[in-house]
Amino acid sequence: MNRRDVMYGLPALALTGTMAAAGTDRTANSAAQIGRRLLLHRTSLPDRKSLSAQVAAARKDGGISAAIRSDFAAGRVVSVDGWIISQTEACFCMLAALDAGFRGQV
Amino acid sequence: MIHDARHIADGAVQQADICIVGGGPAGITAALELAKSSGLKILLLESGGTYLEDETQALYAGPNLGRDYEPLDMARLRFLGGTSNHWSGYCMRLRPVDFEGRDWVPGSKWPISYDDIAPYYERAAPYVQIQQDRSFDFDYWVDKLGGAPIQWNGDLFENVVSCTSPPTLFGQTYEEQLEQAGNLTVLLHANVLEVETNDTAQVVTGLRVACIDGPQFRVQAKSYVLAQGGIETARLLLLSNRVIPAGLGNQQDQVGRYFADHIAIRPALWVWPRIPDRQLKLYNRPTSLDDGEFWATVASSDTLLRTERIGGFRFHFLDAPAPPGVRSTRMILRAARKGYLPPYLSSHIANIFTDLDDVAGAAAGKLTGTDPLDRQWLGPWLSIECIPNPDSRVLLVDETDRFGQRRIGLDWRLTEHERHTFQRATELMVQELGRLGFGRVWTELLRGDFEPPRRISKGKHAIGTARMSETPRTGVVDGNCRVHGMSNLFIAGSAVFTTGSYAQPTFSIVAFSIRLADHLKQQHRTGQL
Numbered sequence: 212m213n214r215r216d217v218m219y220g221l222p223a224l225a226l227t228g229t230m231a232a233a234g235t236d237r238t239a240n241s242a243a244q245i246g247r248r249l250l251l252h253r254t255s256l257p258d259r260k261s262l263s264a265q266v267a268a269a270r271k272d273g274g275i276s277a278a279i280r281s282d283f284a285a286g287r288v289v290s291v292d293g294w295i296i297s298q299t300e301a302c303f304c305m306l307a308a309l310d311a312g313f314r315g316q317v
Numbered sequence: 318m319i320h321d322a323r324h325i326a327d328g329a330v331q332q333a334d335i336c337i338v339g340g341g342p343a344g345i346t347a348a349l350e351l352a353k354s355s356g357l358k359i360l361l362l363e364s365g366g367t368y369l370e371d372e373t374q375a376l377y378a379g380p381n382l383g384r385d386y387e388p389l390d391m392a393r394l395r396f397l398g399g400t401s402n403h404w405s406g407y408c409m410r411l412r413p414v415d416f417e418g419r420d421w422v423p424g425s426k427w428p429i430s431y432d433d434i435a436p437y438y439e440r441a442a443p444y445v446q447i448q449q450d451r452s453f454d455f456d457y458w459v460d461k462l463g464g465a466p467i468q469w470n471g472d473l474f475e476n477v478v479s480c481t482s483p484p485t486l487f488g489q490t491y492e493e494q495l496e497q498a499g500n501l502t503v504l505l506h507a508n509v510l511e512v513e514t515n516d517t518a519q520v521v522t523g524l525r526v527a528c529i530d531g532p533q534f535r536v537q538a539k540s541y542v543l544a545q546g547g548i549e550t551a552r553l554l555l556l557s558n559r560v561i562p563a564g565l566g567n568q569q570d571q572v573g574r575y576f577a578d579h580i581a582i583r584p585a586l587w588v589w590p591r592i593p594d595r596q597l598k599l600y601n602r603p604t605s606l607d608d609g610e611f612w613a614t615v616a617s618s619d620t621l622l623r624t625e626r627i628g629g630f631r632f633h634f635l636d637a638p639a640p641p642g643v644r645s646t647r648m649i650l651r652a653a654r655k656g657y658l659p660p661y662l663s664s665h666i667a668n669i670f671t672d673l674d675d676v677a678g679a680a681a682g683k684l685t686g687t688d689p690l691d692r693q694w695l696g697p698w699l700s701i702e703c704i705p706n707p708d709s710r711v712l713l714v715d716e717t718d719r720f721g722q723r724r725i726g727l728d729w730r731l732t733e734h735e736r737h738t739f740q741r742a743t744e745l746m747v748q749e750l751g752r753l754g755f756g757r758v759w760t761e762l763l764r765g766d767f768e769p770p771r772r773i774s775k776g777k778h779a780i781g782t783a784r785m786s787e788t789p790r791t792g793v794v795d796g797n798c799r800v801h802g803m804s805n806l807f808i809a810g811s812a813v814f815t816t817g818s819y820a821q822p823t824f825s826i827v828a829f830s831i832r833l834a835d836h837l838k839q840q841h842r843t844g845q846l
Binding site: 276279280281282283284286288290293294295296297 | 470
């Protein structure tokens with residue numbers, strides 16, 4: 212993961228709302244990289260259905276950008292190597308990592 | 318008139334209505350205000366001359382007994398103009414909330430309110446040479462400069478103005494006025510060794526003064542003002558122990574306690590900003606005005622300070638000197654050269670590996686002279702108020718100076734409150750930047766094991782050692798800056814601040830001196846002094 216992963220990957224996610232629609236391999240790879248870092252710090256793999264449901268809910272309620280801003284306003288944030296991202300973004304990234312085949316070391 | 322005390326006859330007695338000790342911003346302001354249309358005879362005693370002299374400056378030396386602090390003979394300056402001679406010039410006002418008691422900080426309530434000092438800020442502005450047209454009216458200046466304010470959550474932050482003084486070097490700037498005032502005499506090279514009192518220590522009867530390798534003499538006045546700064550004022554009170562062994566004003570062991578400063582982490586976070594330039598330009602650099610500068614600053618709101626257990630704080634949105642990964646690389650290399658490991662080594666290594674593009678860009682820049690990834694990072698500086706702590710203090714030590722006077726030692730301490738304020742302020746800023754969609758943030762302050770660095774940036778603002786209080790149980794002076802239990806001894810300067818605020822103190826020091834001068838004039842006019 213590098214700065215560009217964070218800088219380019221997450222805003223693209225926020226705009227498109229899905230990994231598929233994010234369009235580029237680069238964005239998907241960036242999100243998956245971030246997702247792997249998040250998953251490595253967890254004691255168990257998150258439930259994929261639950262993550263999908265959270266993402267779907269975020270897309271429904273005013274769009275992803277609004278959900279991200281709302282997360283920040285409410286303090287629903289997580290730290291990845293010093294970067295602070297929203298809970299919604301974290302869900303996206305963990306989903307991307309799982310889609311990319313991440314299975315373990317959790 | 319300005320005279321050199323070394324020409325006074327040994328054993329002489331100098332007479333005045335009011336004698337001020339210390340020729341820094343507090344003392345010079347008080348002297349000039351008192352001399353204005355009062356008919357009072359004012360005497361200002363300054364230990365130094367009109368420029369730095371090593372042997373006088375050495376009188377300031379003393380050990381640091383607690384946390385790392387600047388050497389005490391470098392943290393302040395002992396010649397006409399005092400510590401304004403190395404002042405950076407930033408001016409802010411105290412806030413109404415600063416004067417209110419906080420139930421979780423014992424003795425934090427001032428005996429006066431913001432309304433008692435507010436009128437004096439307007440009169441203080443010309444002294445520090447800041448622009449005087451609605452100096453601190455944020456919206457007025459934003460409108461005038463054609464920018465747009467950032468709309469922070471008002472329960473958390475507020476936009477405030479930081480005005481910049483040239484900075485005013487009080488000695489140089491006011492030397493001519495001091496020289497020309499007919500009822501004001503400045504004595505240079507006059508070191509006050511003791512405040513003498515009557516047998517009950519309620520009335521000051523004189524000052525014992527000495528020059529280096531020169532005469533000793535006495536000063537007699539109707540009232541006296543100590544304006545030597547937060548460290549030296551406490552020292553003189555403690556040294557004046559002929560009647561009260563603990564020192565003047567120190568019956569309740571309050572003199573020298575509550576020493577505080579403003580501390581800062583520079584930068585506290587890195588932001589790759591997406592802030593519209595119309596807004597950012599007000600915050601990331603001062604804007605020059607006809608007099609001084611305007612700088613939009615983000616500060617803790619009064620609401621936040623009333624609802625959370627947190628000290629005041631302010632963010633200055635400066636450009637970052639280097640991206641985070643480049644900074645970590647430099648820190649590791651610097652530490653390796655000196656043979657030690659930097660704190661948070663694993664964090665720095667992770668930081669480099671997650672910032673390889675910037676690190677590579679910087680390396681390429683060294684080789685080719687052009688960084689292919691050159692881009693702007695913001696690195697907001699975070700400065701905070703230290704919560705009053707009675708165990709953070711100055712005290713006399715056994716070592717003595719050339720006059721045989723015991724030196725002062727500084728036992729500076731921080732508490733859990735400061736760590737919390739740094740972290741909570743950063744957390745709130747991260748949240749607000751995210752809420753506003755203003756960019757991504759990287760910071761190490763939100764780590765669970767974060768501690769303020771041992772060598773932390775300081776304002777060199779000595780605050781609180783003779784604090785204002787309702788009773789002598791919790792402080793040294795009353796609401797009029799008069800030493801509790803004494804009729805004619807007053808203190809000027811940030812030593813009297815009960816709490817430290819997030820605001821830099823110099824502008825308030827000047828305002829408090831004007832207020833004190835008004836009070837003394839009124840007291841002398843009505844025969845109460």
